[in-house]
Amino acid sequence: MTPAWKCHAPESNTRRVVPTFMFAVMATRRLASIVLLCILAMLLSTEITAAQKPTGQPPPTLIVTPSTSIAFSGPPGGPFSPSLIEYRVSASTGTVSYSIRTPSWLTASSTAGATDTKGVTITLTVNASASNLRPGTYGPAVAFTNLSNGHGSATRPARLIVRVPSLPRPTGQIERGRGGYLLDSHGGNLLDDRGGRLLGQ
Secondary structure (H helix, E strand, C coil), rough: CHHHHHHHHHHHHHHHHHHHHHHHHHHHHHHCCCCCHHHHHHHHHHHHHHHHHHCCEEEEEEEECCCCCCCEEEECCCCCCCEEEEEEEEEECCCEEEECCCCCEEEECCCEEEECCCCEEEEEEEEEEHHCCCCCECCCEEEEEECCCCCCCEEEEEEECCCCHHHHHHHCCCCCCCCHHHCCCCCCCCCCCCCCCEEEC
């Protein structure tokens, strides 16, 4: 008959294996958690670095076209010619906010707003206050300002010429120049309300 103490020997070995196995499982889980935390930390660091990295694109610039100056003219009280002048404001990239400042005798269709690469058309017209101006030249300029960052802000010289009206001579004293145009007392051409030369009948 086999002794009783020999029958319980395998149970002792099983007790030793179970703690070892549990320790291995716990160690594996802990290692996996550490690896997962490391991966998450690397991903977060990569996103922060990408967010802080400059894009390399310059800030949007305000573009004003055309580059020509502004000029109106006419007799006292008007009408003034041309009837209007148009400019276009746009952004080089993205969107910019703008403002427009004009002389007192000039009105802009928009004095402030936002524009993108497609642009916005600005119409400039001589307003009613110009009808009270005496003969002379008036300015100064129209200012286009980039309110977002200042890049591309520009001015366009503006000029309103109110002409001195020509006084016609008495009918019997009006002279004719070349082409039959009427002359004033100084030998200059007589002009109509639109600035055209008067032709003798």
